[in-house]
Amino acid sequence: MNVQPPADVLRESVEALEHDKNPSDTALEDFAEAFLTALEHGIIRAAEPIADGTWRVNQWVKRGIMLLFRYGHTVALDAFGETFFDKHTIPPRRLELSLGVRMVPGGSAIRRGAYIAPGVICMPPMYINIGAYVGTGTMVDSHALVGSCAQIGQRVHISAGAQIGGVLEPASARPVIIEDDAFIGGNAGIFEGVLIRARAVIAAGVQLTGSVPVFDLVRQTILRANSDGTLEIPDSAVVVPGTRALNDWSFTRAHGLSMACALIVKYRDERTDARTALESVLR
Numbered sequence: 001m002n003v004q005p006p007a008d009v010l011r012e013s014v015e016a017l018e019h020d021k022n023p024s025d026t027a028l029e030d031f032a033e034a035f036l037t038a039l040e041h042g043i044i045r046a047a048e049p050i051a052d053g054t055w056r057v058n059q060w061v062k063r064g065i066m067l068l069f070r071y072g073h074t075v076a077l078d079a080f081g082e083t084f085f086d087k088h089t090i091p092p093r094r095l096e097l098s099l100g101v102r103m104v105p106g107g108s109a110i111r112r113g114a115y116i117a118p119g120v121i122c123m124p125p126m127y128i129n130i131g132a133y134v135g136t137g138t139m140v141d142s143h144a145l146v147g148s149c150a151q152i153g154q155r156v157h158i159s160a161g162a163q164i165g166g167v168l169e170p171a172s173a174r175p176v177i178i179e180d181d182a183f184i185g186g187n188a189g190i191f192e193g194v195l196i197r198a199r200a201v202i203a204a205g206v207q208l209t210g211s212v213p214v215f216d217l218v219r220q221t222i223l224r225a226n227s228d229g230t231l232e233i234p235d236s237a238v239v240v241p242g243t244r245a246l247n248d249w250s251f252t253r254a255h256g257l258s259m260a261c262a263l264i265v266k267y268r269d270e271r272t273d274a275r276t277a278l279e280s281v282l283r
Helices: 007-019 025-040 059-071 250-255 274-282
Strands: 047-049 055-057 074-079 082-087 194-196 214-216 221-223 231-233 237-245 258-267
Touching: 007 025, 007 059, 025 059, 214 237, 221 231
Parallel strands: 194 231, 214 258
Antiparallel strands: 047 055, 074 082, 214 221, 237 258
């Protein structure tokens, strides 16, 4: 029986490989297998919650993923009756029934190095990339993407066509984080630097990045990224797409121009689920 090395041993391996410009194939393949397995079992994560409610980005984990790309060479990989061409350090992922993941037929894929908890539902076609973490009871709906190193909590609903962006470089960049019981609407885009707190509702079509301000109509404030580049959507916030007038220039005023923005229009309470909160706003 193989014994999985602890996180501190894997971290030392990452640092050693960063200084070894010509690692042997055996050393590289042994590292790749141990590192990917640790990610898949949730032993190591690209980012993790701290007891005080903040999140810590584990830069060394992201650096380890980048090593797999740096030292891997593209080969033909046969799996599922097809041939793929990818880095030899990241072979195709094969799920087992014992994992308790429901993977519905129809063209979905989960890359090696992604943690998928028991009870996750994957509707086709969807894709989960390396370094991602997807918690128990979450649904990833059709045509949805969970990008590299994105951290998804428990019982999250990622609706059809939603894009949860991935980020590897620079290693210090914060991945997308979506906490427990959040709802991400269809065709929404959540990208680098965004933290969605628990029970928040992101309506269909909302686009959020670390550089986009969000206007909170309830508390009459403007949310912007903090000093480390994180845009935080508060717990239970209901965010919908909106527009704001561009009145700073005579040209925009003359032509009545406006631009898209995101608006917090209410906050969920304990009596409303995500769909009820959203439907009440849209009415």
